[in-house]
Amino acid sequence: MALASQAQADWSAGIWRVRDAPRGAVYDATNCLVDDQGRLFKRGGSSYLSSSDAAHAPNGLADVLVAAGPRTIIWPGDPTTGFEVLNGGTPTGVFTSARVLAFARAASIPGGMAILPLFTGAGIVYYGGSLKTSDGTGLTVTTTDGSRTVTTASSFTTAGVDAGMILTVLGHGSRRVIQSVDSATSLTLREPWDGDSTSASATFTRALLTTPLSSVSDAILAIGFAGRRLLLMTKSRVYLSPIDDPFTFTTSTDFLPVDSEQLIGIQGLGNSALVFGSNGVFQIDNLELALVDDAGNIQVSMARINADIVLWADSGIATYKQGLIVPAIDDVWLMGLGNQEPVSLSGPGKIRSLYRSYVKAGYRPGTAAVHRGHYFLPIVDGTTLVDVLICRLDAGAVWTRWDGGSASTAYAQRIGDTNRTPSLYGINASRVTDLTDCLDPDTSNSQDADGTSVTATVITNDIPTQDGIVAAMTRRARLLFELTEDGTHTAPTVSLAVSSDQDADSYTTLTEKGVVGSTATGGATSDGSRPHWWTVGKRRTRIRFKITTSGAAGSFILRGLELLIRPTGKR
Secondary structure, eight states, rough: OOEEEEEEOOTTEEOOTHHHHHTTSSSESSEEOOOTTTOOOOOOOOOEOOOOOOSSSSEHHHEEEEEEEEEEEEEEOOSSSOEEEETTTTEEEEEEEEBOOOOOEEEEETTTEEEEESTTTTTEEOOOOOOOOSSSEEEEEEEETOOOOESSSSSSSTTTOTTTTTTTTOOOOOEEEEEEEEESEEEESSSSSSSOEEEEEEEEESSEETTTTOOOOOOEEEEEEETTEEEESSSSEEOOOOOOOOOOOOOTEEEEOOOSSOEEEEEHHHHEEEEEETTTTEEEEOTTSOOOOOOBBBEEEEEEEESSBSSSSSSOEEETTTEEEEEBSSEEEEEEEEOOOOOEESSSTTTHHHHHHHHHTOEEEEOOEETTTTEEEEEETTTEEEEEEEEGGGGEEEEEEEGGGGOOOOOOOESSSOOEEEEEEEEEETEEEGGGGSSOOTOOOOBOTTOOOOEEEEEEOOESSSSSSSSSEEEEEEHHHHHEEOSSSSOOOEEEEEEOGGGTTTTTEOOEEEETTOSOOOOOEEEEEOOEEEOOOOOSSOOOOEEEEEOOOOEEEEEEEEEEEOOOTTO
């Protein structure tokens, strides 16, 4: 007699951790992404961006565009040393004393600098991209008010000056970043000199380590940039630099008190900023204006715009289009300015239960990033990586997970400085990895940088096999997939295992019987035209399957799963 059929050919919903998940959902999908056709596919492999190990295993990562060009910065989770900059693939210990917060987010600002909060105290570091390992020696320079050109009668090159160093002239408060060293006696600044024309002694520093809030006992917890101002967030205040002057803070007046017991994070959006506290979200507006006008009227305003969303940690915030992705203590939210209604990306259903279990366990986000419409959110326990959650934002918030060589405590996107091609960077052990090809798997990137093959695992939700309470017999399973080998490494295979609530969540690996319609036992590679099949022989009312790849697959695309079921009472 004919067997009944139960099939799933849609995988576009991604992970849903609920019993009655929608069609197209799975319980888990590791090392997978969802393509434009709603199919799950195995990610590609990673490669090393670093040609050698960092001095200390990094947990922090930032890619910034500064005066000297794009720079990739890394720093250790245990700040016993300073941060390093990739220089032609080699991590260079540029700043041995600038100990950065483990999961800090850098703020890139006009003037060609990146700002990072220091590990202790109310300090920050300004960095313009210098690749020197020591500061430039003192020289006498000539500056002209309003000009970007600086000259010397000595030699900039002999003195060890390079692009990205910060110039300070004795007796003048202005500081400027060097755009380029044009000759031994002439250099160009990123911004015009703002100060008296003079000839005086100058210093050239690889970075400016400063405590702009020297009279404040609270540490700087996070930084942002909005309305041409640098914003420094402490426990209960947001300090504002003057417009176009990120170096100057008047601690007695230039701050906004926030009505929150504890501030957690901050992010600028245009001329506004969102401040996240223990009692909701606050919005600061009109940051391009003076705090008060000539008549004493307040111009920079602040109001609480949401009382329900409480940020988990500042490191998990990422910008997306005109808004922010905010990992809160209850859900991951997409939110914007003003009265825009926040949208939950993680629930109901989806990864909500998994996500909340991580919050409850006391974990925290690593450094998150958005790349090609995907939000990458690491989950860490101290400096130990727990998980990486990935949300495809442009397809209805579809979640999958990554592990292995693509799993990182911190992610960063770099935009190419010539062809504008975006790249995704992460950290693996003591090296920076290039994860760009993970989104485009092929035969050339079947393995991760450490030489291990990428293993994809998909676990289906419980599939009902019979209406009512009577268990039916699942006789066979057919799996339709595309699988190619890279021709160099171990040939890939696909395995199928079965489980149910009655099996205490243990899986039994099934033996493949070959390709449907063929007497051959098959071989694992497939063009997706005919399914492979397995004998199941399980009497269950609900049943689930684990699909796993092994070996070096050039590509794997999951297209469909069909169960052949013998109706109850039939032989």
